[in-house]
Amino acid sequence: MKTAVVTDSTAYISKEVRDELNIHMVPLHVVFGNEVYLEEVDLTAEQFYVEVKKADKLPTTSQPPIGQFVEKFEELAKEYDAVISVHLSSGISGTYQGAIAAGEMVDNLDVYAFDTEISCMVQGFYAIEAARMAKDGKSPKDILERLEEMKASARAYFMADDLRHLQRGGRLNSAQALIGSLLQVKPLLHFVNKVIVPFEKIRTRKRALKRISDLLAEDAKDGGQYKAVIIHAMCEEEAKQWRDELQAEIPNADFGISYFGPVIGTHIGESAMGMGWYKV
Numbered sequence: 001m002k003t004a005v006v007t008d009s010t011a012y013i014s015k016e017v018r019d020e021l022n023i024h025m026v027p028l029h030v031v032f033g034n035e036v037y038l039e040e041v042d043l044t045a046e047q048f049y050v051e052v053k054k055a056d057k058l059p060t061t062s063q064p065p066i067g068q069f070v071e072k073f074e075e076l077a078k079e080y081d082a083v084i085s086v087h088l089s090s091g092i093s094g095t096y097q098g099a100i101a102a103g104e105m106v107d108n109l110d111v112y113a114f115d116t117e118i119s120c121m122v123q124g125f126y127a128i129e130a131a132r133m134a135k136d137g138k139s140p141k142d143i144l145e146r147l148e149e150m151k152a153s154a155r156a157y158f159m160a161d162d163l164r165h166l167q168r169g170g171r172l173n174s175a176q177a178l179i180g181s182l183l184q185v186k187p188l189l190h191f192v193n194k195v196i197v198p199f200e201k202i203r204t205r206k207r208a209l210k211r212i213s214d215l216l217a218e219d220a221k222d223g224g225q226y227k228a229v230i231i232h233a234m235c236e237e238e239a240k241q242w243r244d245e246l247q248a249e250i251p252n253a254d255f256g257i258s259y260f261g262p263v264i265g266t267h268i269g270e271s272a273m274g275m276g277w278y279k280v
Contacts, residue, residue: 003140004080005131006072008064008095009039010088011124012261021131026072028095029062030262039262048262049234049270061263063095069102077109082140084112086127086147088119091194112140114147117194121229121258122156122276150278157199157215158231158274159186159208188212205273209242212275217250219277226253228277233260233270242273253277 007013009027018025027038030048032055037043043051052059069085076083085103087096096115103111114130116123126147133143186208188199202208220226228246232239236257243255260268 001081001139002079003082003084003134003138003143004076005127005134006076006083006085006099007123007127008087009041010093010095010119010261010263011086011127012040012045012121012258013124013127017128021128021135023127023131024072024076026064026068026095026099028064028093028263030059030266031062032059037262043262045234045259045261045265048265052265052270059262059266061266063093063098066098066102066105069099070105073102073106073109073111077106080109082110082112084114084130084134084140084143084147086114086116086123086130088123089117089191089194090115091117091191092119092196110140112144114144115194116154117151118154118156118191118276119264120156120231120260120274120276121256122154122278124258125154125227125229125276125278126150153219153279154276155190155215155219155278156231156274156276157188157190157212158268158272159188159202159205159212160268161186161205161233161271161273209273213242213246213249216246216253216275216277219279220250220252222279223252225280226250226277227256227280228253228275229256229258231258231260231274231276233265233268233272235271235273239273254280 006024027041030037085099090096099113116126130143185201186205187201189196190199230239230243239257247255
């Protein structure tokens, strides 16, 4: 059985890695006024953060139309028997449900949608693992079992520098945003039951990042091998410095660097920083 792997643009997997592992990507949309951009196709993260500063109001985001998935799946049906379609949390986007609906509309292709219950490069970890297994000829059943196994150890924590983006986008309620702004706290956020919720309120950026480091260190105490990624919104030098410190402190974790792209950046804002990991 020949299996393809599809993900959406919020995994923020580089084009080089997607090409190397044959991962197919369906983009979400970012809307500035009357202009609609396909994330990671028409609009890079760097371009996005420049445009946001110029815009009168925040852009909006939307999931891919079902037709976009149908087109992709029909194209893949010519060459593949099955698709593992890996998506951002169904609690913050309808993309996963769109993939399921599209899969039912395409003949001669078994589509298995997978809800990562998370986003960004931690979502990317699942797509990359699925693609490597598919290359090795593993069955969809084996791949999905492995992805569920990864979920048991997958974690992600992030700090929004400006809570107004999350509040305006409906991802955090007004009271939480107001309290954060008044106290100048840097709340750590994470996903619980597929949605973004506060984890802890911390007074400074430095302490917030230290707390995330400590959470990884706690998990890594078991001596297992971990794959970790630092995710940033236009603060790459800070991310690199943090990575170098962490690599020295936690030798049994392998660190990469990724970014909050346009869709997630719309909701989390510039200068956000986070980290995700799973046990290999």
